[in-house]
Amino acid sequence: MEYWSWWIGAIALGLFAVVYGFLAGKPLGVSGSWMRIVNWRSDKELKEAETFFKDNQDEAIDDLMAETLAEFGEDVADEIKELSPDNADTDRAKTTTKSSYTPAGAHLVFLLAMVVGSFITAMLHGGFEIKFELSELHSSMSGQTWEMWAGLLFGGIMVGFGTQMAGGCTSGHGLSGCAQFVPASLFATFVFMASAIGFSLFMKLTS
Numbered sequence: 001m002e003y004w005s006w007w008i009g010a011i012a013l014g015l016f017a018v019v020y021g022f023l024a025g026k027p028l029g030v031s032g033s034w035m036r037i038v039n040w041r042s043d044k045e046l047k048e049a050e051t052f053f054k055d056n057q058d059e060a061i062d063d064l065m066a067e068t069l070a071e072f073g074e075d076v077a078d079e080i081k082e083l084s085p086d087n088a089d090t091d092r093a094k095t096t097t098k099s100s101y102t103p104a105g106a107h108l109v110f111l112l113a114m115v116v117g118s119f120i121t122a123m124l125h126g127g128f129e130i131k132f133e134l135s136e137l138h139s140s141m142s143g144q145t146w147e148m149w150a151g152l153l154f155g156g157i158m159v160g161f162g163t164q165m166a167g168g169c170t171s172g173h174g175l176s177g178c179a180q181f182v183p184a185s186l187f188a189t190f191v192f193m194a195s196a197i198g199f200s201l202f203m204k205l206t207s
Helices: 006-024 030-038 040-055 057-072 076-083 104-124 136-142 146-166 170-179 183-206
Strands: none
Touching: 006 104, 006 170, 030 040, 030 104, 030 146, 030 170, 040 057, 170 183
């Protein structure tokens, strides 16, 4: 199977990241999209709470003030007033913030598009084949028994845990974050690459 040239893939990924950011309003991130689908119920509740607060902002602020005074006493009223804008007693400004939620359906379409696109590409090149065994190198290390499946399961769990702990995956940090020179993304990508190179060398030496 003949692969694309590296520069064609680079341009395609760059354009895709730009288009995705324009349509979704957020940086590209595969693990982030997956988490939004997993947490769709929590996101729905947060969206409903956000809408309720916007529609009942005055009542919510009054209730918050009443609870604050009940908890800390009337003595904090003057301190709160000093921290508030000068017109807090007369005209309460309405906050207008843009929603930060992307519908779960958009994330689902994004993930499904990767699967469907891969399937179509494999079919066009005549390389689609379902296999249940790993490469010869992986088979020599883990075999073809239950140990292989246990290793895959453990590795998948560690990848999911690591992406959430790092706040993103290779697409979120390596593609989107590094393109914006985000320090955390630059460091995370360095760790990704160093770990992959180090483990690849280890596998080569022990094979």
